[in-house]
Amino acid sequence: MNFGNVDFNTYFKNYPDENGFFGKYGGCYISPELSNAMKEITEAYFSICQSRKFINELRRIRKEFQGRPTPISHLERLSNRIGNVQLYVKREDLNHTGAHKLNHCMGEALLAKYMGKKKIIAETGAGQHGVALATAAAYFGLECDIYMGSVDIKKQAPNVARMKILGANVVEVTHGLATLKEAVDAAFAAYANEYKDAIYCIGSVLGPHPFPMMVRDFQSVVGIEAREQFNDMTGHLPDAIVACVGGGSNAAGFFSGFLNDSVDIYGIEPLGRGPKLGDHAASLKYGTEGIMHGFNSIMLKDENGEPAPVYSVASGLDYPSSGPEHAFLQEIGRVKYDVIGDDDTIKAFFALSRLEGIIPAIESSHAVAYGIKLAKEMGKGSVLINLSGRGDKDMDYILENYGNGENFNLDQYLK
Numbered sequence: 003m004n005f006g007n008v009d010f011n012t013y014f015k016n017y018p019d020e021n022g023f024f025g026k027y028g029g030c031y032i033s034p035e036l037s038n039a040m041k042e043i044t045e046a047y048f049s050i051c052q053s054r055k056f057i058n059e060l061r062r063i064r065k066e067f068q069g070r071p072t073p074i075s076h077l078e079r080l081s082n083r084i085g086n087v088q089l090y091v092k093r094e095d096l097n098h099t100g101a102h103k104l105n106h107c108m109g110e111a112l113l114a115k116y117m118g119k120k121k122i123i124a125e126t127g128a129g130q131h132g133v134a135l136a137t138a139a140a141y142f143g144l145e146c147d148i149y150m151g152s153v154d155i156k157k158q159a160p161n162v163a164r165m166k167i168l169g170a171n172v173v174e175v176t177h178g179l180a181t182l183k184e185a186v187d188a189a190f191a192a193y194a195n196e197y198k199d200a201i202y203c204i205g206s207v208l209g210p211h212p213f214p215m216m217v218r219d220f221q222s223v224v225g226i227e228a229r230e231q232f233n234d235m236t237g238h239l240p241d242a243i244v245a246c247v248g249g250g251s252n253a254a255g256f257f258s259g260f261l262n263d264s265v266d267i268y269g270i271e272p273l274g275r276g277p278k279l280g281d282h283a284a285s286l287k288y289g290t291e292g293i294m295h296g297f298n299s300i301m302l303k304d305e306n307g308e309p310a311p312v313y314s315v316a317s318g319l320d321y322p323s324s325g326p327e328h329a330f331l332q333e334i335g336r337v338k339y340d341v342i343g344d345d346d347t348i349k350a351f352f353a354l355s356r357l358e359g360i361i362p363a364i365e366s367s368h369a370v371a372y373g374i375k376l377a378k379e380m381g382k383g384s385v386l387i388n389l390s391g392r393g394d395k396d397m398d399y400i401l402e403n404y405g406n407g408e409n410f411n412l413d414q415y416l417k
């Protein structure tokens with residue numbers, strides 16, 4: 003299948019190119035010192051990760067430790083309430099640790115082991131990436147330094163506790179606003195000093211080459227499984243697929259299985275409280291081209307051209323840019339990127355919980371909300387949604403801000 007001048011039969015061979023570009027997006031914009039470290043990782047990735055031994059070991063880990071393949075569930079009651087469109091979810095909430103992030107963390111940590119590294123380094127904002135990586139480090143017996151702003155450490159106490167219980171070293175970052183951006187800078191600075199013994203593990207399809215490619219490839223297991231499972235279940239492919247987009251890792255992996263099919267693909271960004279800068283994190287919709295954190299993509303900027311403040315009810319989606327591959331897939335028109343705000347997200351959260359017995363992560367609820375909206379518009383057909391994670395981590399926040407959903411009117415929402 004072709005889109006513009008992009009041939010999707012050979013897409014994974016050609017994108018990214020050898021310098022890490024998806025069209026004009028991506029690349030590796032970092033100091034010469036770190037550049038060498040990135041070259042080492044890239045070379046290791048191509049030699050080690052394509053080897054039979056590595057592939058077989060990762061396969062075994064996915065099956066025996068992560069509990070893969072995760073199933074697809076048909077949302078029968080929810081679909082019937084809306085009309086004739088059949089909704090399905092790919093259950094990454096059932097992946098070990100409760101979200102898709104472990105898929106690339108296990109891959110990155112296994113690569114670290116094969117490269118003979120002793121330590122893995124990363125930053126975390128809401129703590130989800132930190133917990134997934136600390137899990138991988140414990141599994142492989144690697145040291146693990148997680149850089150985290152002091153503001154986030156206070157806000158995310160349960161995740162900080164999880165990381166420590168798993169044996170990770172949480173390094174507090176106190177300078178500047180002491181949140182994610184400062185944690186990224188501190189983690190990169192530490193890595194520049196320690197790259198001989200350590201490897202940096204990014205949390206999404208972001209950062210300098212080879213990370214956007216590597217994380218996508220490790221996450222592609224979600225798309226490969228989903229395509230086969232859906233076909234086995236229904237005898238055909240879905241008419242449309244939907245995933246939420248923060249940095250874009252769950253979406254990139256899920257989409258990769260369907261890019262060469264005649265399936266409509268939707269990536270959903272958080273509109274938060276509305277379209278005013280500072281009220282959302284919809285970078286692909288409202289952003290402009292720019293370089294941050296080592297790569298060229300579409301980003302939200304303030305008046306000084308710096309990464310703008312962002313907001314979403316889902317802390318895993320509030321990043322001021324998205325992976326370069328998403329900027330590219332938007333530009334050539336293969337994937338449609340759209341937005342869903344906080345209100346619809348919370349309604350979808352309660353609808354899925356009450357009608358299907360699945361409490362979704364607030365991040366994933368964005369995709370569910372968009373799937374419901376599509377189902378109302380389409381009238382017939384099928385929609386497969388990537389349920390990137392479970393909502394256990396969001397219970398306190400939901401109860402405090404929305405209660406237990408007693409006053410939520412399902413009929414009104416689904417009509």
Ligand SMILES: *Cc1c(COP(=O)(O)O)cnc(C)c1O
Nearest residue numbers: 206248249250251252318365391
């Ligand atoms: C972190 C997270 C996301 C957002 O990250 P992507 O890289 O955009 O996938 C989405 N869902 C869940 C459950 C998460 O934990």
